Amino acid sequence: MSKKALITGVTGQDGAYLSKLLLEKGYKVYGLLARRSSDTQWRLRYLGIGNDVDLMEGDLTDLSSLTRLLAAISTDEVYNLGAQSFVATSWMQPILTGMTTGIGAVNLLEAIRLTDPAIRFYQASSSEMFGKVQEPVQSERTPFYPRSPYGVAKLYAHWMTVNYRESFKTFACSGILFNHESPLRGIEFVTRKISDGVARIKLGLQRELRLGNLEAKRDWGYAADYVEAMWMMLQQKTADDYVVATGRCTSVREFCRLAFSHVGLDYEKYVVTDKKFERPAEVDVLIGNPAKAKSVLGWKPKTSLEELVAMMVDADLARVASETQLASSISAR
Ligand code: NDP
Ligand code: GDP
Numbered sequence: 001m002s003k004k005a006l007i008t009g010v011t012g013q014d015g016a017y018l019s020k021l022l023l024e025k026g027y028k029v030y031g032l033l034a035r036r037s038s039d040t041q042w043r044l045r046y047l048g049i050g051n052d053v054d055l056m057e058g059d060l061t062d063l064s065s066l067t068r069l070l071a072a073i074s075t076d077e078v079y080n081l082g083a084q085s086f087v088a089t090s091w092m093q094p095i096l097t098g099m100t101t102g103i104g105a106v107n108l109l110e111a112i113r114l115t116d117p118a119i120r121f122y123q124a125s126s127s128e129m130f131g132k133v134q135e136p137v138q139s140e141r142t143p144f145y146p147r148s149p150y151g152v153a154k155l156y157a158h159w160m161t162v163n164y165r166e167s168f169k170t171f172a173c174s175g176i177l178f179n180h181e182s183p184l185r186g187i188e189f190v191t192r193k194i195s196d197g198v199a200r201i202k203l204g205l206q207r208e209l210r211l212g213n214l215e216a217k218r219d220w221g222y223a224a225d226y227v228e229a230m231w232m233m234l235q236q237k238t239a240d241d242y243v244v245a246t247g248r249c250t251s252v253r254e255f256c257r258l259a260f261s262h263v264g265l266d267y268e269k270y271v272v273t274d275k276k277f278e279r280p281a282e283v284d285v286l287i288g289n290p291a292k293a294k295s296v297l298g299w300k301p302k303t304s305l306e307e308l309v310a311m312m313v314d315a316d317l318a319r320v321a322s323e324t325q326l327a328s329s330i331s332a333r
Contacts, residue, residue, distance in 0.1 A: 004073060008032040008060060008108065009081030010053060013184045014124065016043035018079060018227040019053050025231075030054045030073050032066075032082060043184045060104030066111035070119070077234050079122045080108050083154075086188050087128060090150035091280055098153045105157035109164045109172065120171040120234045123161040126154045127178040127219070127245070127286045139289040140176065140241055147281045158241075165239050173233040178245035178288040181308060182223040183315030190252055191220065191312065194259050199316035201270055202263045203324065208270050212277030214253040217285040221246045222303035222311075232297040245288020246301045258309045263317070 010031025058065035131147035185192040197209035260267035
């Protein structure tokens with residue numbers, strides 16, 4: 001019999017890549033669909049799996065919807081990827097962020113405890129929990145110091161995941177993932193904002209790209225590589241926590257240089273800094289040590305930063321070009 005998995009955040013970047021991976025492994029995949037007015041399923045269609053995930057209505061802030069759902073599907077695994085995931089928004093909507101990103105995880109842990117305690121649980125934790133870093137390279141043993149309402153909410157969810165494992169023997173894993181990107185990354189995140197900006201500038205649709213702190217440094221990997229680590233964690237004999245990262249650190253400025261030079265442009269002519277995009281408290285630098293994921297899970301990143309940048313810029317060039325073509329063919333009618 002094939003395994004079953006429920007993914008929250010199925011309409012997000014990681015939800016789409018994880019759905020694809022699990023479908024390829026023969027899983028029956030259910031996705032939690034929070035009711036929204038706009039089209040949120042474009043990522044699943046982009047990966048050619050628009051009709052293959054069974055979407056079930058519910059919300060992370062509504063325990064009753066989660067409990068009913070788990071009782072109805074009797075799943076083997078639950079991946080909690082749903083969140084208010086954008087750091088900058090978390091200062092504007094700290095309570096919603098706490099309810100979704102923090103309490104949402106506990107609602108799901110409770111729903112598991114109430115319906116089927118044997119379900120294996122994955123929590124999407126974040127390197128943002130390290131925030132103002134307490135060690136130059138961060139591992140599972142590095143103390144946390146979150147710097148945003150998002151980081152604080154993720155830290156609460158992380159410790160509750162550990163606590164359910166220790167209190168109730170829940171098979172609960174926390175994946176502390178460093179930033180991971182792809183052509184499916186939300187447009188508000190800096191890498192996608194840059195790849196989209198490069199495409200628009202190259203195609204003559206935009207003159208400049210306005211960004212905040214160019215000196216911030218991140219450990220950027222490719223999302224499709226990272227969802228493999230999520231699945232691997234739930235296949236182990238015992239539940240544990242793992243850092244997932246590349247171990248390479250790059251500045252926003254260097255990301256700009258790579259992205260613009262991919263289309264033969266000099267970033268310095270187009271990138272303009274704008275205080276509007278700076279944050280009340282910044283995470284200056286993150287760099288992860290994925291040694292435990294490598295030795296225990298056998299996981300390692302497959303895609304280099306240069307390959308990732310090229311993939312994102314090429315995808316945005318194709319997307320912007322086809323949107324522009326469509327718009328001009330409509331106006332010509
Ligand atoms: P996205 O922002 O792309 O996806 C977030 C998902 O959460 C969306 O599907 C969204 O639904 C859903 N969601 C939001 N609110 C609710 C709610 N109340 N109930 C149910 N679902 C909800 O994030 P990513 O795919 O990039 O990231 C996946 C997870 O990993 C997130 O938890 C994120 O915080 C975490 N993470 C991500 C990292 C990264 O670099 N990408 C790094 C470390 C952790 P809708 O589409 O309808 O809005
Ligand atoms: P985060 O690490 O989850 O906050 O991911 P982001 O992609 O949103 O931001 C990564 C870094 O890029 C942060 O240090 C931001 O301050 C910095 N950054 C600089 N300019 C921008 C911008 O215009 N948008 C965003 N989102 N981040 C920016």
